[in-house]
Amino acid sequence: MYWCRAHVLVCTANHCSQKGAQQVAARLRLELKRAGLDAEIMVNTCDSIDLCDIGPNIVVYPQGWIYRNVQVGDLPEVIESLRHGQHPVERLVLRPDSEDERRRRALYHAAVAQEPLAVTAFAALAERYGFDEAWVAEQARRGFIARKPGDDGDRITVTSKARHRYGLPDAT
Template sequence: MATWDLEKTRAHIMICNGASCLRKHGEEVTIAIRKVLKEQALDDYIHTTRTRCNGRCKDASTVIVYPEGTWYQNILPEDAEKLVNAINRGEQLKEKVSHTFRGSGFDRYNDAPIGILKSEKAQKSPS
């Protein structure tokens, strides 16, 4: 196993590979983003992590970018180059943004589903 040197890292892309996202091309999105990063020699500057479910299944395939805290929805493999280019410029791929962190919570965009609070789900679940 490798231990990456993250000193030059400017962005971290988390790519959901939970069940819903996998059904909506999550694996292919992961491969496409990593391919673009390699082709553009950005591996040292933009780090990727394949995750399990991020809890936004209706947004599948979901991609999250930090440090700015932008959540993307409905990402397809063909979006990889535009997404990576936007991230590299310090911008957002605005048409795919679902939520952006604003210090005290998230702003919702592009008619992203509202969803339910975790506490509401816990109240509905049998003990």
């Protein structure tokens, strides 16, 4: 990283790109340049930050802010926040106690209590917590769940990555 005051990562993985992440990244760069902040604040795109269902996502370092569902219309507030670097745009910030994270944590706690789950049972559990099949597929692709063959069909288990992130017990 070049020496700068802040480094902004804009997720442009598949789900975020489908929701406009490329436009967010391009406009953010342009508006920072117009504001004379492009030498102080570096913007890069990145692959997934594992929050695919709530993107486009932005991570701001060194502050450690994670913004979710960022749209081009949010950028004036984001830029003002970056200009001063002291306070995030609260309505966009993802925190461990945010509703999005509470639902994920609850889903994974329920899954661990029942695992290994049949693929259809995991999909039904995910749906009860508001997550669709695309989310389930993305969780597998990102290594939060694993699909393993069983005697009576494939089973889903929660990986150590998800267990660590959501404070779940290790697999026995």
